[in-house]
Amino acid sequence: MDRLERALEKSRRQRAALTPHPAESAESACAATDFTVDPMHGTLMESNRIVAHRARSAEADVYRQLRTQVLQIMNQSGFKALAITSPHYGDGKTTVALNLGISIALDLKQSVLLVDLDLRKPDLHRYLGVTPQVGLTDYLLNDTPLHDCLMRPPFERVSVLPAGSVMDRSSELLGAPKMIALAREMKARYPDRLVIYDMPPVLTQDDPIAFLPQIDAVLVVVRDGVTRQDDLKRCLTALAGANVIGTALNDCG
Ligand SMILES: Nc1ncnc2c1ncn2[C@@H]1O[C@H](COP(=O)(O)OP(=O)(O)OP(=O)(O)O)[C@@H](O)[C@H]1O
């Protein structure tokens, strides 16, 4: 596959009810914190466009298509770490990362660890409706144990490593030996697990480029009607040293 063009399509059908599942399995060796599952989470996740778990839904089907294409490439190539990025802020990276991660984990053979690497403007936890006390930056800077930082949302086989305390000099941290060691460990820990990194945008921060050596593959999110062609070209040029497995066109309303 060269590109995942038009991976996200028009999707305006009525949403099916959220059906949270108890958390389980892959991260069970860690004392990851389970989210409290209450109706508020469902409403919040719905309003944050988390749709991939729905049983009968055009939106969820689009993410299943994206999942299948991504998994084929990742599995064929033995890739374990996927970065989701885009040219600019607001293109839909976090939305795609979350939905893709949930969709991949619905495939019974896979588990997923979602890592918020947008250390200056973390959103993963917010979209899931939780406010974690600690996260990745606390592990890296304050020696907070990793298992205290991990969380499990109400989706089977999905774990989340939130960003933690907001960091301004984030690219330095992403290149630090402790982060590199963690990235390697997360990739190697479970053979059936993919690590999905929710990254900042390529054209406004150097973090994605700084972290490229730890990444097996990159999916570039493009926002329909917003992303300019020359910005996409500049983004792909900046990612020239990476395995860009495709683009996901978001928000084709
Ligand atoms: N397909 C879509 N249709 C409508 N709204 C969308 C869609 N995808 C994302 N959004 C909304 O657009 C906003 C930005 O999305 P998101 O946070 O996923 O982008 P991002 O690229 O991660 O942004 P940032 O660079 O700030 O981290 C959010 O309010 C999100 O709910």
Ligand SMILES: [Mg+2]
């Ligand atoms: Mg984001």
